[in-house]
Amino acid sequence: MAREAALCARFHKAVELIGRRWSGAVIQLLLPGPSRFAELRDAIPDISDRMLSERLRELEEEGIVSRTVVPESPVRVEYALTAKGRALEPALGAIGKWAERWAEIESPRRVRRSAS
Numbered sequence: 001m002a003r004e005a006a007l008c009a010r011f012h013k014a015v016e017l018i019g020r021r022w023s024g025a026v027i028q029l030l031l032p033g034p035s036r037f038a039e040l041r042d043a044i045p046d047i048s049d050r051m052l053s054e055r056l057r058e059l060e061e062e063g064i065v066s067r068t069v070v071p072e073s074p075v076r077v078e079y080a081l082t083a084k085g086r087a088l089e090p091a092l093g094a095i096g097k098w099a100e101r102w103a104e105i106e107s108p109r110r111v112r113r114s115a116s
Contacts, residue, residue, distance in 0.1 A: 017062060018088065022047050022055045024095070027081065027088055030065065034080040059085070 018024055025044050029035060035043075041052050056079055059065040064085035070076040081088075 017058070017064075018091075020055070020058070022051060023059065024092065026052070026055050026059060027064065027085060028092055030079060030081045030085065031089055031092075034068070034078040036076065036078055040079065064088070 018027070022044060025047075026040060029040055029043050037049075037052065037056075040056075041047060041049060044052070056065060056067070060067055062084075063082055066080050066082050068078045068080065070078060
């Protein structure tokens with residue numbers, strides 16, 4: 001029973017971490033290779049600088065993302081997946097396949113215009 005509880009707790013932690021808003025998108029965007037902050041922000045619709053910074057910090061604290069300061073002029077900061085982060089690729093791929101088959105996308109709402 002204790003083993004089941006530990007497994008459940010680990011699974012729950014993983015799902016909560018990856019399932020947080022924007023976390024999966026950040027990881028997915030870093031799979032091909034390192035990116036700069038602005039590249040990530042521009043690729044994720046509706047994310048604020050503050051929220052992206054928070055997600056990157058959380059993923060870095062969990063050892064999923066690494067942050068590298070490149071000493072150029074101007075200084076460049078790059079984010080990349082660690083081995084731990086890259087290990088999520090099969091799981092994210094499986095979620096992507098599931099989403100293609102089962103997840104519904106809301107259609108943009110049509111705006112009714114009154115006849116003038």
